[in-house]
Amino acid sequence: MRESGELEKGRLELLRNDLAKRLVGFSSDAPTIDIYELSSSRLHREDFPVPEMLLLMLRNFLGWKWYGPREKVRWTVYGTFSGEPIAIELGKFGLNLLSSLALNKSRKRIEGQLKSAVNIVEKFLKPVLERQVSSGNVTIGNHLNEFVSRYEFFRGQAEKAFRRAKRKAKEKLKEGHEFPQGFISTLMNSYNRSIKAQQEGFYHSVAMVDAYFSALEHRLNLLRAFTGVPLPEDGFKAFMSKTWNEKLDELLGANPSPKARKTLQGMRDIKERIRNPFAHGGYENDKGALHVHIPSIGTVPGNMTKFGKSARFSLIPIGANDHELNCAIFDDVDKLLSMGHLAGAYRLMEAGIDPSFDEESLQSYKEATSGGEEALERFIDHWSHLWELHTNMDCGFHGHPATYSINIRPLIPR
Numbered sequence: 001m002r003e004s005g006e007l008e009k010g011r012l013e014l015l016r017n018d019l020a021k022r023l024v025g026f027s028s029d030a031p032t033i034d035i036y037e038l039s040s041s042r043l044h045r046e047d048f049p050v051p052e053m054l055l056l057m058l059r060n061f062l063g064w065k066w067y068g069p070r071e072k073v074r075w076t077v078y079g080t081f082s083g084e085p086i087a088i089e090l091g092k093f094g095l096n097l098l099s100s101l102a103l104n105k106s107r108k109r110i111e112g113q114l115k116s117a118v119n120i121v122e123k124f125l126k127p128v129l130e131r132q133v134s135s136g137n138v139t140i141g142n143h144l145n146e147f148v149s150r151y152e153f154f155r156g157q158a159e160k161a162f163r164r165a166k167r168k169a170k171e172k173l174k175e176g177h178e179f180p181q182g183f184i185s186t187l188m189n190s191y192n193r194s195i196k197a198q199q200e201g202f203y204h205s206v207a208m209v210d211a212y213f214s215a216l217e218h219r220l221n222l223l224r225a226f227t228g229v230p231l232p233e234d235g236f237k238a239f240m241s242k243t244w245n246e247k248l249d250e251l252l253g254a255n256p257s258p259k260a261r262k263t264l265q266g267m268r269d270i271k272e273r274i275r276n277p278f279a280h281g282g283y284e285n286d287k288g289a290l291h292v293h294i295p296s297i298g299t300v301p302g303n304m305t306k307f308g309k310s311a312r313f314s315l316i317p318i319g320a321n322d323h324e325l326n327c328a329i330f331d332d333v334d335k336l337l338s339m340g341h342l343a344g345a346y347r348l349m350e351a352g353i354d355p356s357f358d359e360e361s362l363q364s365y366k367e368a369t370s371g372g373e374e375a376l377e378r379f380i381d382h383w384s385h386l387w388e389l390h391t392n393m394d395c396g397f398h399g400h401p402a403t404y405s406i407n408i409r410p411l412i413p414r
Helices: 002-022 052-061 101-134 144-170 183-226 235-240 244-252 258-279 304-309 320-338 340-350 359-370 372-392
Strands: 039-042 065-067 073-081 084-091 094-099 291-294 298-301
Touching: 002 052, 002 101, 039 101, 052 065, 052 073, 052 084, 052 101, 073 094, 073 101, 084 101, 094 101, 101 235, 144 183, 144 320, 183 235, 183 244, 183 258, 183 320, 183 340, 183 359, 244 258, 244 320, 258 320, 320 340, 340 359, 340 372, 359 372
Parallel strands: none
Antiparallel strands: 039 094, 065 073, 073 084, 084 094, 291 298
16 A cells, blocks of 8 residues: 555656646746736637636646636636736636736647647546446436437428328329329329438438337446445446346346336347448348348348348338337336336436436435435425526536545545
8 A cells, every 4th residue: 555655656756746847837836816807818619628626737737826706707717827926717608818918929839738648638537437336436416308309300200201202102182183294193202202201200210219229228327326236346346238128138137027027029120120220330149131142042131031021121120110119118117217216316307407327426326215205305406406506607516516525645645
C-alpha cells in the first residue's frame, strides 16, 4: 500500500511538471480579483468540450483559487498570466475566459496553452476512469423519451402507410365512368399505388423494429440501476457486456410465466426474422440469405423449408398483419418491464432520472421503490428539484443531481 501511494504521488508530481512546461506564464499566485473589471470572451465548445477538465487541472492539480456557485455561474477559477489577472468561469450560457485588457493580444496563446495542457490531464485520467467504471461509479444519461419517440414515430408512419394501401386495394371502379387511359390501365395504376403504400409501410416498419430494439437496450440499462440491487465487483462492466436477452433474464428472473416466455420468444423471432437481416446487410443467421447450389436441381435457400418464415418469403417482407403482430409483442414486452417487481424502477425511469450505479445511489433507489407510492413521488420530486437547480446553475447547488461523492483522493487532490 505504501509503495502504491508513493507511485501515485510520483505520477502527480510528473503531471505537475508536464503542466508547468505547457503552461509557461500561468501562475496560481493571484490576489482576490473583481471579475467585473475583467474583459470576457467565449471559449469555444469545440476546443473545450468538457469544461470541468479545466477546473480539475487548474484547481485540483495546480492549486488555483476558485469559488462558486453564484447566480447563473457554476464555478470560477482564477490566477495570473504574465502577472496579469485571469479567470475562467462556467456559466449557464457557456465557458468564458476573463482577463485584464493588457492580455487582449495574448488570448490566442492563452487558449492554445490551456488546450494543450488539458490533453495531458486527459491521458493522466484514463486509468482513473477505468477504475471508476469497474467500480460502478458512473451515471448513465436517461434518453428514454428520445428512443421511444423515434420508435413511436416509425410505428405511426407504418400504420398510416398500411391503412393507405388497404384503401387503395378496396377502391372500386364506378360503373359507367370513362377512363382516358382505359380500364386495365386504371386498374394497374390503382394496384401500383397500393403496392407503393405497402412498400412504404414495410420501410417504416423495419425502422420501427430497429428503433424498438435500441429503445429496449437503453431501457434495460436504466432499469438495472433503478432496481437497486447491489452490483458485485466489476458488476457494472459485466452487465453492460451482456446481450439484451441476458439482461432481460436478469431483470425478469430465471422462471418467467408461460405467457412471459411466449412474449420473449416472440421478441427473439422478430430479432431473427426482421431485425438481424435488415440491420446486418440482409444476412440471416440460419443461412436463409444464401442460395446454395444443388447439383441437378439448381439453388435452394440455405435454411431450406424454414425459408417459409423468412422475411424474404413474401414480395413485401413485412405486411400489415406482420406489423400488427410485431406491435402487439412489443406492447406485451413493455408490460412485462413495467409491472410487478419492476413497477417502481420503471416509474423512476419514466420520470427521466439519470441513474448512477454506485452503492449509495443503488441503495437510494431501493428505498424509494420499496417505500410505497409516496416515497417514490418524494424521490422523483426531490431529484427534479435538484435537476432544475443544476440546469439553471442557481446558487446553492454544486454538481449534478445524479452525481455522488467518490473517493479518488489518492490520485486527485481536493
